[in-house]
Amino acid sequence: MTQGNPMRRVVITGMGAISPLGVGAEALWQGLREGRSAIGPLQHPDADRLRVKIAAQVPASFDPTADIDERTLIMLDRTSEFALHAAREAIAQSRLDFSQNGLGVRTAVVVGTGVGGETTQDEQSRRLYAENSNRAHPLTIVRVMTNASASQISIAYGLRGPTFAVASACASANHAIIQAAQMIRYGMADAAITGATEACLTYGALRSWEAMRVLADDTCRPFSANRRGLVLGEGAAIFVLELLEHAQARGATILAEVAGFGMTADATDIVMPSAEGSSAAMSQALADAGLAPQDVDYINAHGTGTQANDTTETKAIRLAFGEHADRLAVSSTKSMHGHALGASGALELVAVIGAMRDGVVPPTANLDKVDPACDLDYVPNVARPMPVRAALSNSFAFGGLNAVLAIKHAP
Amino acid sequence: MTDTTQQELFDIIAKQAKIDVAIIKPESTLKDLGIASLEAIELIFDIEEHFDITFPDQQGANFDSDTVQSLIDAVQKALDEKAAK
Numbered sequence: 001m002t003q004g005n006p007m008r009r010v011v012i013t014g015m016g017a018i019s020p021l022g023v024g025a026e027a028l029w030q031g032l033r034e035g036r037s038a039i040g041p042l043q044h045p046d047a048d049r050l051r052v053k054i055a056a057q058v059p060a061s062f063d064p065t066a067d068i069d070e071r072t073l074i075m076l077d078r079t080s081e082f083a084l085h086a087a088r089e090a091i092a093q094s095r096l097d098f099s100q101n102g103l104g105v106r107t108a109v110v111v112g113t114g115v116g117g118e119t120t121q122d123e124q125s126r127r128l129y130a131e132n133s134n135r136a137h138p139l140t141i142v143r144v145m146t147n148a149s150a151s152q153i154s155i156a157y158g159l160r161g162p163t164f165a166v167a168s169a170c171a172s173a174n175h176a177i178i179q180a181a182q183m184i185r186y187g188m189a190d191a192a193i194t195g196a197t198e199a200c201l202t203y204g205a206l207r208s209w210e211a212m213r214v215l216a217d218d219t220c221r222p223f224s225a226n227r228r229g230l231v232l233g234e235g236a237a238i239f240v241l242e243l244l245e246h247a248q249a250r251g252a253t254i255l256a257e258v259a260g261f262g263m264t265a266d267a268t269d270i271v272m273p274s275a276e277g278s279s280a281a282m283s284q285a286l287a288d289a290g291l292a293p294q295d296v297d298y299i300n301a302h303g304t305g306t307q308a309n310d311t312t313e314t315k316a317i318r319l320a321f322g323e324h325a326d327r328l329a330v331s332s333t334k335s336m337h338g339h340a341l342g343a344s345g346a347l348e349l350v351a352v353i354g355a356m357r358d359g360v361v362p363p364t365a366n367l368d369k370v371d372p373a374c375d376l377d378y379v380p381n382v383a384r385p386m387p388v389r390a391a392l393s394n395s396f397a398f399g400g401l402n403a404v405l406a407i408k409h410a411p
Numbered sequence: 412m413t414d415t416t417q418q419e420l421f422d423i424i425a426k427q428a429k430i431d432v433a434i435i436k437p438e439s440t441l442k443d444l445g446i447a448s449l450e451a452i453e454l455i456f457d458i459e460e461h462f463d464i465t466f467p468d469q470q471g472a473n474f475d476s477d478t479v480q481s482l483i484d485a486v487q488k489a490l491d492e493k494a495a496k
Contacts, residue, residue, distance in 0.1 A: 051465070213452055271449055308448075 014240030016089025056233035056338025077117035082236035083149035112172030112196030114342030173345030174403035197236035222332035233338025237346035260289025266400030303332020
C-alpha cells in the first residue's frame with residue numbers, strides 16, 4: 001500500500017466506549033486487563049424460544065438519557081445511542097473544540113457498522129407482519145439508515161467534513177478507522193471521529209445466527225481445542241484521530257499512533273477464511289507503518305473462537321511474521337467482550353491502546369485446552385505485564401474481507 | 412429408520428449436491444459428495460424444514476467430515492424425540 005503524505009502522521013487523542021464490560025473505555029479496558037468475561041445468560045424477551053442461550057450484552061445500567069437529550073433520542077436506534085455516547089466520551093477526552101479555527105469543517109466522521117439499525121428494523125417488521133399494523137413508525141428510516149450514527153455525531157458537534165458509514169461485516173470498524181486515517185494523511189481533514197457500533201441482538205438476527213451454526217453454547221474459547229464457536233456481543237467504540245502536528249501544537253495527550261494499515265480480500269469463499277488473504281493484510285500493515293516483524297510485540301487477534309478462524313489466523317500470523325511469530329503475544333479479547341460484529345475492531349483498539357499505555361497485554365480468557373493447530377503464545381487467561389512498542393489489530397469478515405491496523409506507542 | 416424416511420433424506424441430499432441419488436451411500440462424507448461448508452449448513456436447514464425437526468447446535472460443528480450415516484442417525488434421533496413429546 002502506498003503511504004499517504006509521510007509527513008502527515010495520524011494519532012489518537014480520544015477514545016470512548018460502551019461495551020458488555022460497562023460504560024466507558026476505562027470500564028472496558030479494566031475488565032479486559034483483569035481477564036473478566038462479560039459473557040452471560042442471554043437477556044431477551046424471546047429468550048425462552050431461542051436456542052442461543054448466551055451473549056455478551058451491554059449492561060442494563062447503560063442509560064442513554066443520561067447524556068443525550070430527548071429530542072435527539074427519539075431519532076436514535078440503539079446502534080446510534082451507543083455511537084453517540086461513545087463519541088461524547090472520546091471528544092471530551094480529546095478536549096477538541098470544533099467551533100474554533102474552522103476545525104469543524106476540517107473534521108471527518110466515519111463510523112462502521114455491520115448492519116445498522118437492526119433493533120428498529122426488527123421492531124417495525126414485528127409491527128407490520130406479526131401485529132398486522134398498517135403503519136410503521138415515522139422515524140423508522142432515520143433510525144435504520146446505516147449512516148445514522150455518523151450523521152448524528154456530525155450534527156451533535158457541527159462536523160462538516162466527509163461523513164459516511166463503512167460496512168464490511170465484522171471488519172467494519174477497522175475499515176472505517178482506516179478511511180478516517182487516510183483522509184487525515186491525504187490532507188482532506190485534520191481530525192476525524194471514527195470507530196464502529198453494533199446492536200444486533202434482535203430476535204431475527206439471533207435466529208439467523210442460530211441457523212448458521214457457528215454459535216458456542218458454553219462460552220467463547222478462542223484458540224482452545226474445546227472451542228465451540230463465537231459468542232455474539234454488542235457495543236461501540238469511537239476515537240478521535242488527529243494530525244500529529246495538530247495534536248502537538250495544542251499540547252494534547254496522545255494515546256497512540258495509527259501508523260499503518262492493510263486491507264485485502266480473500267476472493268475465495270463467502271465464509272471460509274484464507275490464511276493468504278489475512279496474512280497479506282498484516283504484511284501490508286507492517287510495510288505501511290514502516291515496521292519490521294520484530295518491532296511488533298502484540299497482536300490483538302480476530303480470534304472468534306470458531307474452528308475455522310482460529311487455525312487459519314494462526315497460519316496467517318506465521319506467514320506474515322515468520323520466526324518472530326513465536327515471540328509475539330497474541331490474544332483474543334472476544335473471549336471477554338464477545339463478538340460485537342462490526343464494532344469488534346473498535347472495542348479491540350481500546351484493548352490495544354490500553355495495552356500500550358499500561359504495558360499490560362490482555363489475556364485470551366477460557367483458553368484451557370491446547371490445540372496443536374493453534375501453536376502461538378495466546379497469553380492464556382491472565383494478563384501479562386510487558387512493554388508494547390507496536391501492535392497489530394486484526395479484523396476479518398464474512399465475505400473474505402481483511403482489515404488490519406498497525407498501532408505504535410505515542411511518539 | 413424407515414426406508415421412506417431414508418429415501419426422503421437421500422433425495423434432499425441429492426438435490427442439494429446436484430448429484431444422482433444412486434451414488435449416495437451411508438458411508439459417504441458430505442465432502443465426498445461435494446457439499447462444502449455453507450452448502451452443508453443449507454442442507455441441514457432443508458432437512459430440518461422437511462422433517463420439522465431441530466438438530467442440536469453442535470451437530471454441525473464439523474460438517475465436512477460428517478457421513479450420510481451420521482445424518483441418518485441424527486434425523487432418526489430427532490424424529491424419535493419429536494414422537495416422544
